[in-house]
Amino acid sequence: MPAAFNHTIVHATDPEASARFLTEILGLPAPVWFPPFQAVVTANGSSLDFIDAGGEPFDTQHYSFLIDDEELPVIRERVLSRGLETWGDPQRGSPGELYTQNGGQGFYFCDPDGHLLEVQTRPYF
Template identity: 55%
Template sequence: MGVALNHTIVWCNDQQKSADFLTGILGLPPARRFFHFLVVDLDNGVSLDFYQIEGEIRLQHYAFLIGEDDFDAIYARVLARGLDYWADPMRQRPKEISHNDGGRGFYFDDPDGHFLEVLTRPYGSGG
């Protein structure tokens, strides 16, 4: 077996709110409970394990590779919620979609301020 990411912990102030936000935006099944985590399972076998803490959250970036068919639905859910989004990680291109490597993508914040990204083509894949 090669090396593969199995799970990562997402620190949050309200794990139900954060997990519901992610599953709602990405169109995933509801999170499941595993001990003190709320676990969001992704389609490639990796999970995001939401862990609730009090106080300051160290912000992270999470990027999700999605299909072209999923992009329009996710984008519509972001628009329906009135979320801010950007085509670039420096937040200099608000309300735009990127077209890197011939795909589509954008960035947006989760309830704790983690910087989320959806993209339809991996960086460096050409196009």
């Protein structure tokens, strides 16, 4: 079997809140408690496993999610309704904009811990 991505660990100050945030924004099933993780399972079966950083500082990361064209405005509205900023680029130089790439669209926003999240309607490759 060829290699397939399965999961990654995401440090958080409040794993339950961060996992719930992601599921609510993306419209995914509720997080799964898999001690010591709050796992968010995506449509392709991969998971982001949120773990308590224990008060220690951690680097923020970037996570991108492939969505359907119809989901983009719905997810964007969920993000904006929370009063969050969005950007059309990962450097955060184009506030409020969407980007276009490979015939699709996308945007960036941050989760409660500052991880840079991206939704895109077409893969890069």
